[in-house]
Amino acid sequence: MAKHKYATTPPRISTMPPGVPYIVGNEAAERFSYYGMNSILTIFMTKYLLDKMGHLSVMSPTNAEAWYHTFVSALYFLPIFGAILADAVFGK
Structure with a gap:
């Protein structure tokens, strides 16, 4: 007989797994940066963009x-490209 028994069902736990707060925090930070960048990117490019010399060089709205x-x-x-690259090249 084996020394260790294999679990046939997941253990019952009454609390969240310890990694859940990190996952939620990461998702909140990712969404904050995405929506923050979405809200200011066009305004930045049309009003505050600088060239290599530091002079104001704004883009047209179009x-x-x-x-x-x-x-x-x-x-x-890019996440789709990264998934394909990870599976095809780095996953082996």
């Missing part, structure tokens, strides 16, 4: 909107 949509598209695409 150009800023195009870059904003590029930024948002990248936010949604």
Whole structure:
């Protein structure tokens, strides 16, 4: 007979697992940064953007909107790209 018995069901616990507050905190910080960046990115590009020399070099509203949509598209695409890369290259 084996020394250790295998659990056939998960143990019953009355509290949250200890890692849950870290997960919730991480998600809250991620959402805060996402919505904060979304709210100010276009305003920053049209009013406060500087060039390499430190001079004011703002974008037109149309150009800023195009870059904003590029930024948002990248936010949604890059996790998919990262998942494919992790599974195909780093997961082996």
